[in-house]
Amino acid sequence: MPKDLYAILGLERSASKEDIKRAYRRLSKEHHPDRHKGDKAAEQKFKEVNEAYEVLHDDKKRAMYDQFGTTGGPAGSSGAGGGGSGPFGGFNFSGFNAEDLGGFGDLFESFFGGGGGRRGKRDQKGRDLQVEIAVEFADVVEGRDRSLTLERQRPCQKCGGSGAEEGTKQVTCRECGGTGEVTRTTQSFFGTFRQAAVCSACGGAGKTNEHPCKNCGGDGRVRSRDPVTIHIPAGMQDGQTLRVRGEGEAGVREAATGDLYVTVRVRPDPAFERDGDDIRTVVFIPVTSALLGTEIAIETVRESVTLKIPAGTQPGQVFRLKGKGMPVLNTSRFGDHYVTVNVEIPTRLSRAEQKLLEEWKKLRGA
Ligand SMILES: [Zn+2]
Ligand SMILES: [Zn+2]
CATH class of the missing domain: 2.60.260.20 (Urease metallochaperone UreE, N-terminal domain)
Structure with missing residues (x-):
């Protein structure tokens, strides 16, 4: 269940960094396991205090917590099922994984609804x-x-991923006694405190294989x-x-x-210039085709289509072949294919051609 980290430290949301440090110092002393040997409630309280401090004394984590705390989202969504389905499904939690949070991933998973029943296995x-x-x-x-x-x-x-040799059973983990957690002692500025971490021997499951699978060494994977x-x-x-x-x-x-x-x-593909979902190609036509109009075959990415070039087409004129471009990712739509028409001017003319053109020039009155 989500906890109010400020309440755990007995603070208001407006608490300063100094307030947080002071409250943490006082409470961690008060609930220190050394003072309450075997007292489960005190141990829990001590753990909570450490968790709260771990988040609130770090500006980045605190800002994150404040943001979610005020929206009420994670608290309201905690019953809504698995991680990712809540209102923060699209949120980027990179930089916020269990490793970054040391042993405090649990707490964040309880806020974000990620952990669920797979505690420890993460x-x-x-x-x-x-x-x-x-x-x-x-x-x-x-x-x-x-x-x-x-x-x-x-x-x-061989073992189907369980890590157990066929026909053998699982036994309580010797390392953690079945709790799936081991207590780590950490030295800090505020003295020695302990924090819980996932047991590496059983991966948090609390059980290990009596006889590890010989094929995978008990890891369950190869x-x-x-x-x-x-x-x-x-x-x-x-x-x-x-x-x-x-x-x-x-x-x-x-x-x-x-x-x-x-x-x-x-x-x-050298034949096609891709521009997002559109395709661009260039085609050359004889000057007579530009003057008189023609039909040309254009290779698009999927098929050959006929492009009608009207009489009087200008050099550099662009024609659009609608829907003949690239498929648009994850849709049934297509981009367009744009054809730029270039006009070829002959560099050499025969005598007959020259004569005709001179006549044409006179005709145009130029
Ligand atoms: Zn195996
Ligand atoms: Zn264990």
Whole structure:
């Protein structure tokens, strides 16, 4: 449940940095476990005080907390289900992960509704992977599946990711006694205090395998090289990144799998100049075609179409072929294809041509 960090330290929201330090110093002494041996309530209170201080004494974390605290969002959404579905689903929490917060990730997860029932396992989550692939221009015209081979941690086939040797059971973790947490002692300016951290032996699960799987050593995952098929959607631009959920590294013992981020480099096609979703090409026509009009075939990214050049077309005139450009990513729409018409002036004329043109000149009265 969300807690009011200011209330924990007995402070108002307007409290100064000094107030926060003073309150923390007083309360952490008051509830210090050394003074209350075996007193669970005091231990809990001590933990809360430390958590509150960890957030409030850091300007960045405090600003963050203040912002969410006043909107009432996280508190109201805590019952609304999993992380990401709340009002902050789109918020960027980078720089705010459990690691940055030391042992205090719990607290933030309780605010943001992220932790839920998977407490502790987050530290064992599989890493996200990042790769870059080159695709052909045609691949992003149609959209195409591409296969690539990745070396990564995948769930152990032998134990199914549990890390337990077949037919053996899980036993209470010896390291943490089944709580999934170990207490870390930290020296600080304010004296020695203890904070809880996820038990590394069991990854927070509180149980370890009596007989670890021989294939994966009990990790529940093995490093392997295997092919992954990635769908390159039509309309992707050079340098854009795709997120493929669940194709990162497997987590330890069935913890969440990371994601795969694929940055797509699109090889240019010399025949087409791409301008976002539009295509630009240049075509040369004889001067007579510009004067009299004609029809020419234009290769667009998908098909050949006929472009009508009206009589009297000027050099550099641009024609639009509507909907003949690139597919617009994640839609059924298409950009346009713009054709710039250049007029070829002959550099040499035959005697007959010259004669005709002289007559034409007279006709024009020029
Ligand atoms: Zn295994
Ligand atoms: Zn443990």
